[in-house]
Amino acid sequence: MAMLHPVHYLISPKTGLIGVLTQANDEGLNDFVEPLLWTATEPDRTSFSRSDGDALAKILFVDRVIRERSDAPAFDQVFNGLSATTDCFDKYWTLLRVLHLGDVDEELEECLKYWDVDSFIPTGSDGLDEYLIESKRRWSDRPASA
Incomplete structure (x- = not known):
């Protein structure tokens, strides 16, 4: 098939x-x-x-x-x-x-599982840095079953 x-x-x-x-x-x-x-x-x-x-x-x-x-x-x-x-x-x-290799949203979620905010290396864009840090916080705050 x-x-x-x-x-x-x-x-x-x-x-x-x-x-x-x-x-x-x-x-x-x-x-x-x-x-x-x-x-x-x-x-x-x-x-x-x-x-x-x-x-x-x-x-x-x-x-x-x-x-x-x-x-x-x-x-x-x-x-x-x-x-x-x-x-x-x-x-x-x-x-x-x-x-099609992959999806940016799926890759971001996968990355957020292992990413340590304290070791974050700034991208040079305040907007992108803020988005990534906030995404990690939201991901970390979600219930364990999600």
Whole structure:
């Protein structure tokens, strides 16, 4: 039986798209100036290859852009002739597949089990230091059954 595992895709706009989006200044499209993270769940054993997963993510991403943003005033100006294909995706974005290693919250909780506040080494950020020390205090004060 195949096991499912999360896979993340970092979708980043190409430089040309950033320029066109900045120039268009359309609030309905402004979030495409920044990288976006997509998550999928894939089986570890299947005929569905890594490149198949990448292609599917590209097609579904462009399809979503068309469905959710085609009414933006500058959509046609920015994405002239956009269709849900890998070629259209590759024209405007890059895709980086990132495997899921762990969860920051889970790692913090694991670390707090062994961490001694008295031996804490400051990070250089007052806000982060305060957050870590308060997290340890909250973790230490919780009931033993939690």
